[in-house]
Amino acid sequence: MSLLEIKNAHLKLDNKNILNGVSLSVNKGEVHAIMGPNGSGKSTLSYMLAGRDGYELEDGEILLDGKSLSEMEADERARSGLFLAFQYPVELPGVGGMSFLREAVNSRRKFLGEKELDHLAFVKEARKEASKMFVKDEMLKRAVNVGFSGGEKKRFEILQMSMLKPKVSILDETDSGLDVDALKIVSDGVNSQRNKENAIVVITHYQRLLDYIVPDFVHILSDGVIIKSGGPELALEVEKNGYSGLINAA
């Protein structure tokens, strides 16, 4: 059974067809990359998976570890083990980083039937994970994403991923706004979480990120459908010939 199964997903926004039958199977231990030009439906796909209001499927189905997500709100999907790393992480003025992480982690633990972490145990765990992502203590004391640089925001996203230990992580253009050094830190963070039990879907414009997070499969999304799937070499083909060649061929 696939860990994430997208079957024939159709979605409209403002009466415009955005997803026109996306199907994708992601198994445990796999990393998939979804590439596509601007406007191909990549971000819509990630919002749809995460369960954002207004991004409900018109037709089709999504299964996470065999369970349908269609009736689940965003928070329930997250507690069930789906994680979305945002392209533009949202600022939460007044919400401290540490208490935000604790709220998120304890929501997931409660769902899994695990005991909620007390304050001290949590702080210890958070600091340990944070240091791996080069997230300083001082950053955890600040309000979530407020005044963070592009790199800090993305590092904080991956820190959340490492603490929530999701079954499936969707990384929406995690490379955008990152310089080479930051890209390496973020990618190392993601790679360190690859294991046989989880799966990662990387959504990106560019092949560059895939040098660091090497996918098992690459899919090309265009006009809301996957027009081609292949191995990592497909990403190199995009880099060389652009999307237009592939789209025309399809």
Add this chain to the structure above:
Amino acid sequence: MQHSLKDDYANCVKNYTNQFKENSFRKIACNDFKSWPGPREETWRLSRLGTLSRKKIKPITPNLQKKINGKSKHIGSKIIKFVDGAYRGDLSSEMPLGVNLSSLNDSESLEYLQKLKKSNLNHHPSTNVSLSCTPSIMKLTVKKNVKVKDFFEIIYEGGEESQSVHPVLYVELEENSSLYLIERFNHFSTLAMPLQLTEIRNKASLNSIKIFNDNKETYNLSAHCVHLSEESNLNSFSLIKGGMFTRSETHAYLNGCGSKLSLNGIYISGNNQHHDLTTAIYHDVPDCTSKQIVRGVLGGKSTGVFQGKVRVAQDAQRTDGQQMSRAILISENANANAKPELEIYADDVICAHGATVGELDDDQLFYLNSRGVPMDKAREILIKAFLEDMINQSVDNSLHDFVFKEAELALSSIIIKETL
């Protein structure tokens, strides 16, 4: 001839002052109160007193033996109590060295009245009625060069149904002095009309917190006039959460060069509450700064009003005046009104203002949801953060927790109601 009920209260006030001499400050004040301001008066258009004017109320005769068993713990180390609007020495702390608290005599009271009459609070009902009916005007003085370390806490309580209370205070910070003052309004009367004049002399500094938490049936029409002299500083924060109808009106006159004012406020309103924060800041001389952040959270069928006027006189060059108000509606039936007003006659100034009214931000809610936080909890987190963020900016570190808990108490009752 039939008198309208509206005049009844004016008559009661007049009768009350009959016991005093003809030329007393009370009579002068009383003559200037004919009736409640009507909806045609621009500053009362959004906060109408129709219901109040139909109530049968008369000025209270303070019971000087009355003791109130307050539920809340004191936060200050020096306590000053007003019960039924009257200062109660038996329930108040001894004043430390360098601080004086006493009542004004008749001629001083007349001077007090004249100072208010020169301000734009001259027609405010609390100016005229409270000066007519107050048991006495109390003056708190911090002597020159005295930096008071104790937190002063003034508690206004007592009052009875169908009666009005009239605490009147004069606070003077002499040159180069400083004070931290917390005022808590916990009245039980139908009407409370606290009046205050504050004068902050050269290089003096006042930190002020006001918490309006009167009984749920109470109308509170607070009026406060502040004068800031050269290089003086007022850092003021108000939390309005109680009462049926609370209007806190403050007029601040920056009339010494280099003075700095921060006039922040939060209102948290639920049920049928009406909360109004009205301020006027007058930049009359150059090189002064005023900053104002106002935030409101409204549930139930409540109404919030923010009226903020900033006037920069022609000579007040290099003024820096910033004002920002934001209200969040958490119920469809709540209402928020914001009326920022800038009047600028000088040309070399930085002035900015912004006012927004809206709901919680969808992106922020989704971000929290996407981390597994359920919607109700996400809303609660964002509302608390919205207020905490501002409390942290406005209030001394050592009082963050106290003020935030006061806000949280009010929030929890309106949030719970909205999610049921």
